[in-house]
Amino acid sequence: MSPATPLERLRARITRLGAPLCLGIDPHPDLLPEGLPRSIDGVETFARGVLEAVGDQAVAVKVNIAFFEAFGSEGLAALERLRGDVADDLFFILDAKRGDIGSTAERYAEAIFGHFAADAATVSPYLGEDAIEPFLAFADRVVYVLARTSNPSAGRLQELMIDGRPLAEHVARWVAERWTDGRAGLVAGATVPDELHRLRDAVPAPGFLVLGVGAQGGDLEAAVASCHGTLAPGLVSVSRAIAGASRDSDWRQAAAASAWQLRDRMRQAGATLGH
Amino acid sequence: MSPATPLERLRARITRLGAPLCLGIDPHPDLLPEGLPRSIDGVETFARGVLEAVGDQAVAVKVNIAFFEAFGSEGLAALERLRGDVADDLFFILDAKRGDIGSTAERYAEAIFGHFAADAATVSPYLGEDAIEPFLAFADRVVYVLARTSNPSAGRLQELMIDGRPLAEHVARWVAERWTDGRAGLVAGATVPDELHRLRDAVPAPGFLVLGVGAQGGDLEAAVASCHGTLAPGLVSVSRAIAGASRDSDWRQAAAASAWQLRDRMRQAGATLGH
DSSP, rough: OOSSSHHHHHHHHHHHHHEEEEEEOOOOOGSSSSSOOHHHHHHHHHHHHHHHHHHOOOOEEETTTTTTTHHHHHHHHHHHHHHHTOOOSSSSEEEEEOOHHHHHHHHHHIIIISSSSOSSEEEEEEEGGGGHHHHHHHOEEEEEEEOOOOOOGGGHTTOOOOOOOOOOHHHHHHHHHHSSSSSSSEEEEESHHHHHHHHHHHHHOEEEEEEEETOOOOOHHHHTTEEEEEOOOOOOEEOOOOOOOOOTTTTHHHHHHHHHHHHHHHHHHHTTTTT | OOSSEEEEEEHHHHHHHOOOEEEEOOOOOGGGGGTTSSHHHHHHHHHHHHHHHHGOOOSSEEEEEEHTTHHHHHHHHHHHHHTSSSSSTSSSEEEEOOOHHHHHHHHHHIIIIIHHHIIIEOOTTOGGGGGTTTHTTSSTOEEEEEEOOGGGGGHHHHTTTEETTTTHHHHHHHHHHHSSSEEEEEEEESHHHHHHHHHHHHOOOSSSEEEESTOOOBEEEEEEOOOOOOSSEEEEEOOOHHHHHHHSSTTHHHHHHHHHHHHHHHHHHHHHOOO
């Protein structure tokens, strides 16, 4: 019998697989394996191949909608087909980082949770509650609010100091205090481990969706530690280090092997923490 | 002979029409006129009808992609058809408020400026330069960075004080100092006129895309004043007060009449300023 809510299913799968590995699918046409066309057909073939090769090792899959949207209606049609191929017990995150006023956020939530039936979405905090509440209005679904991102210029706004604390921490505290049922998590980058630790210390409860491990150089052990002992389950998303493990004809096997290694490292890191 | 760049075309059209009226198209299925189906067909029919009825009065049209994305691939197919119906000399803004790390922002820019051939896009500042530069990499295109939005919870982050200035002003100053060729403008809400004046005083150069006039209660005269005397042309966007002027069978005529009145008020406000 399948547990009732997406978070319950996610928690059960993390227990079963022993590691919070989230498979990130960000198929840039210029980075596809040799032999695949740099078109939406190539993107779809690649995304499906990675999903099929790695899905069993992961507890969640995070698809970045930008790589489909770039092809317009044909891109979203490919995403609709891909969505149909994601197993029911794989927590499906649509990474869209939307953020708009209430009436518009409602339509974005309809796209992500209605049309694409995602279990979770990433959202931007810049417009405040209005941009987030319409997503949480969908029963049982999860949002990850951007707090500290993994990109080079993340600090431009996120490190601005307000009353002695960076804006990212202010966002984290606000989210943690306002929504306490576990359905509002935070996006946190692993590229600056000190910031990740600081954010974790500031808000013990919310589940983190940790980005930047792998090609961006984020700290895997720090990432796993930040997923430990929280109210809602945390996730460590890895994209290019898995999906881009090889650009030769062995790309599916290379992705599976890389995921196996990463999952093993995550298990060991978790064991050290007393998992 | 058509002037070369989107901003030059926009400036010429503002001079010709005498008012910076931007037609906002945000077609919520629940707010469609009587008789139209609450489906993507209804949304497309309504959007096209408003565009045809009002396009001649406006210098720009701003379409919010959320209302199409909510219908997935069929929604974007409708947006592709609608885009094809926008006249060449009407400045086309795709309101998407995207904000992601560099490699992803590049794909969002491809979607908006490549696939949909927009003249301008709205973008979120939360991830810093990485989220904005890929849009400006498209020659001659314009971005409007969210500074102070018009929604009730806008102040949650945007009014946080940093060194004596609200975050929104910090964003405005950063954008104004970093990109000085007129292609980086700012989104500013007219619902709090004092904030709008303050923002305008802080950064004299960037063109504003002013939102919130009409149904949201924003101050039209303050909005027009904030578009006066800047490096790049400013725009005042009005959505529901035009598109939702009537939900009866006369909705096209009502939209055109409302646009005519608003354009006239904008002209008068501009004349007071010495336009």
